Amino acid sequence: MSAEPAPAAAAPDPVPGPEPPAGGGEAVEHRALVLTGFGGYEKLKVQARRGADPRPGEVSVSVRACGLNFADLMARQGLYDRLPTPPVCPGMECAGTVRALGDGVRDRQVGDKVMVLARSGLWQEVVNVPASQTFPMPEGMSFEEAAALLVNYITAYMILFDFGNLRPNQSVLIHMAAGGVGTAAIQLCKTVENVTIFGTASASKHDSLKESGVAHPIDYRTMDYAEEVRKISPKGVDIVLDPLGGSDTSKAFNLLKPMGKVITYGVANLLTGQKKNLMAMAKTWWNQFSINALQLLHQNKAVCGYHLGYMDEEHELLRSVVAKLVNLYSQGKIKPKIDSVWPFDQVAEAMRQMQEKKNVGKVILVPEAPKEESKKPEN
DSSP: OOOOOOOOTTSOOOTTOSOOOSSSSOOOEEEEEEEOSSSSGGGEEEEEEEOOOOOTTEEEEEEEEEEEOHHHHHHHTTOOTTSOSSSBOOOSEEEEEEEEEOTTOOSOOTTOEEEEEOSSOOOBSEEEEEGGGEEEOOTTOOHHHHHTTHHHHHHHHIIIIIISOOOTTOEEEESSTTSHHHHHHHHHHTTSTTOEEEEEOOGGGHHHHHHHTOSEEEOTTTSOHHHHHHHHOTTOEEEEEEOSOTHHHHHHHHTEEEEEEEEEOOOGGGOSSSSOOHHHHHHHHHTOOOOOHHHHHHHTOEEEEOOGGGOTTOHHHHHHHHHHHHHHHHTTSOOOOEEEEEEGGGHHHHHHHHHTTOOSSEEEEESSOOOGGGOSOOO
16 A cells, blocks of 8 residues: 655666665665565565666665554465565655665665655665655654554545545444554544544543544444444445445445445454465455445445555655655644554564554554664654
8 A cells, every 4th residue: 555656757667666776876785674475474574685776866874763564464364466576675655764775865864764665675674766756754753653654644644634624523333443554544623623533443542532533433343343333323325435345335335325435445353363264365355345336326425545655656646645645644633643652673573562553553664773862852
């Protein structure tokens, strides 16, 4: 669920991610997380890599923090089609400091603190990326917050406002409401007047959800969330954010009020364990929601599909969304919620935290275990 804005005119094709070129430039050895093959947590290993100086149009970034996304869990199992074939360095977002500039780069300086968005390749201590894939960090933001912003908040913003057209006095159902996109979506809903939020999560997270602004937390493990929504709002809701897929998309569609919208942006139902589960895949695809245009005509409802990984060419659109998010952050209206921070060496534990849905907010990876004195905010 990530993407990369188009590179600067002088930059070479960045599609595979910031893999170092095979020669040219002074070699820099650094640590990287490498997916050696598809499967369980053990498939990710810390390896030494040799990079090079940035090419024309690129910047070299010393990485301080990386975001872990649900798509990374799917990529590990071979379920994410935007990841190159292993061995490959995953990672769709990171934050750090510009350490060197390639020829032709005018809008970045050495020492700039930046957020980076790419299709893959960012779970490394040093990355070379087109300057156009970097975004200046706002004043007062920590590297951990910056690594938690781009993927989740761009996704939540575009779903709610570009597709969802969220307006005052409407209602929204947010699945996986305590996760990265869920947390972002709740905060963004709170920027609109009198929006009623329904959120599904395990019971242990309900107090946290209520504090963050969810009016109606629902324990999806012990009750039928559709029935619970209907008890409170018999007509249903205006918008459903659907990261689940399968039969849950049908439930979402049936929960919509007239003129309502379901935006599907993931297939989390495919993940049932450490490794690919063929039965879960078959069940999910068998139950996948399908509707034709004529049926939509009669229903007065909309179905939208969103995948940040396929927004590669929409760099102006993405840059405008990031500008809006940075503005909201600077106003104090949004603030990434960090669940936990894990060094590269503990990537398995970090992934388990997310896959077992223990996290409330964003799971962050950092190259080294944080030292006590470095745990203070960066700015």
